[in-house]
Amino acid sequence: MSGFEIIGTGRFVPGNPVTNTDLARVMDTSDEWVFQRSGIRQRHYAAEGQGASDLALEASQRAIADAGIDAREIDYIIFCTMTPDYVFPGSAAVLGAKLGLLGVAALDIRQQCAAMIFGLQLMNGLFSSGAARTILFVGAEAHAGFMPWDDWDLVTGAASRDVSPEARERANAHRALAVLFGDGAGAMIFRATTRDAGLVKLKVHTDGRYAETLYVPGGGFRTRPYWKRDMFDEQAHIPRMDGRELFKFAVTKLPRTARELCAEANVRIDEVDWFLAHQANLRINEYVREQLGVPKEKMPMNIDRYGNTSAATIPILVDEVRREGKLKPGQLSMMLALGAGIHWGCALLRL
Ligand SMILES: CC(C)(COP(=O)(O)OP(=O)(O)OC[C@H]1O[C@@H](n2cnc3c(N)ncnc32)[C@H](O)[C@@H]1OP(=O)(O)O)[C@@H](O)C(=O)NCCC(=O)NCCS
Incomplete structure (x- = not known):
């Protein structure tokens, strides 16, 4: 196994938190049910037009600043998401362009919630083969696109009215899933080292x-x-x-x-x-x-x-x-x- 260490990290979550009680405006649920079953109190959602690569960009910039490096020192990008900006190409390329890292290899991995572990194995290979020295590893998700409601103004508290019975029924059919997922991005910068790490x-x-x-x-x-x-x-x-x-x-x-x-x-x-x-x-x-x-x-x-x-x-x-x-x-x-x-x-x- 080759040596590598974390030299910088950053995170970004979009918008204001949406609580379990906020979600009860569009479906039959409660803070008590969600918290008891999952431990979740709130989550964030990407805005309309805000993709995983946008969330990843914010987190990456924070990680780069934290590492105190010039972004151009990054020689490999690994992007993990199950909610990419496009069906294809993957969001790694999109993020690379947003960071101005033109020509830098950018790889998508799609192992969903297990991406970090698979990513570590991949990074170990890249470091030990000498293919990379400084890797930007990002996980970012914009699950908002699969939430089972249209009334985002009710969810965010921008409006107050009763949701239609049809919309409530549609959301209820997916409520066990919908309450679990939230959006955000985390970025880590890994660098080869001779230290025992x-x-x-x-x-x-x-x-x-x-x-x-x-x-x-x-x-x-x-x-x-x-x-x-x-x-x-x-x-x-x-x-x-x-x-x-x-x-x-x-x-x-x-x-x-x-x-x-x-x-x-x-x-x-x-x-x-x-x-x-x-x-x-x-x-x-x-x-x-x-x-x-x-x-x-x-x-x-x-x-x-x-x-x-x-x-x-x-x-x-x-x-x-x-x-x-x-x-x-x-x-x-x-x-x-x-x-x-x-x-x-x-x-x-x-x-
Ligand atoms: C999703 C999860 C919280 C549901 O908990 P559960 O105890 O299995 O609950 P069930 O789906 O069996 O539903 C139990 C009841 O609660 C209801 N319910 C489901 N979602 C609800 C919600 N958000 N609010 C209120 N009631 C809800 C169901 O309709 C069901 O009602 P019924 O008994 O009248 O039919 C739980 O199964 C879980 O967390 N599983 C792991 C999911 C996971 O990790 N996914 C990601 C993997 S990376």
Whole structure:
């Protein structure tokens, strides 16, 4: 494994927070239901016209400033999103242009909420092969485009009226999904180093039999054309989610993978300083934490404020914890994540 370290981080969330109670204006839900089941109190949404690359640009500029480098020192961009600006090309190219990094390789990875772990494996390869020295790694999501309502003025509190019964019914059909996701971006700058830092060991897995536990049924290239008028009538642009199955999968696979990783790396769980976990549901993380016997203070949580920001989650969390001055060089941190695919994995990183 080659040496690399985090030299800068940044995060950005759009607009004002939207609370669970705000969402109750457009569907039948409550702060009590959402908080008890998921630990979420509020989330942010990208504005109309604001894409994942715009959110990523803000976070990247903050990370570049934090690293104190000239953006031109970046020689590779990795962009993770499941909500790209276009069906194709991916948002990495769009972000590269916005940063003025013309000609710099920009790669999209689409491992949804597990992107950070796959990204670390990729970065390790890029550093060890000498293909890159300074990598901008960004996760950004604009889930607002798949939210099951049109009345954004009600959601944001810009207007007050009763939502139509039809609109409420449409939103209710997707309410378990809709309350979970929020928008934002997190950026990290990694640099090759001769210091004893970087990836210690990593395990990633995929089980595509479960692809339809969380997927978007419409707009795929199995049909001609790939987008049809009736797909919208069927709300086929909105992801379908089997929440219970994903929950079961996460609480089974993540503790097992974390234990196997530690055993293979010859590291005891109690030697790990930080557990930086994807934030899909507070109850999932609490369960994983208890299974592993990890004290609360070693697993920071921020899902209450952002919801599940998919690929942006771990970079946002790392930025928060790092800016609080908690992450110290030499510490051992484990990242854990599971996302649609189903992809999942854990990584041990020496800071
Ligand atoms: C989504 C999740 C919170 C739902 O919790 P759950 O306990 O499984 O709830 P269910 O979907 O079984 O629904 C239970 C009831 O609450 C209702 N409900 C669903 N969403 C609701 C909402 N937002 N507000 C109020 N009630 C809601 C359901 O209609 C159902 O009512 P019924 O019993 O009358 O039919 C939970 O399954 C979860 O978090 N799963 C993991 C999802 C995940 O991690 N996804 C991302 C992976 S990266």
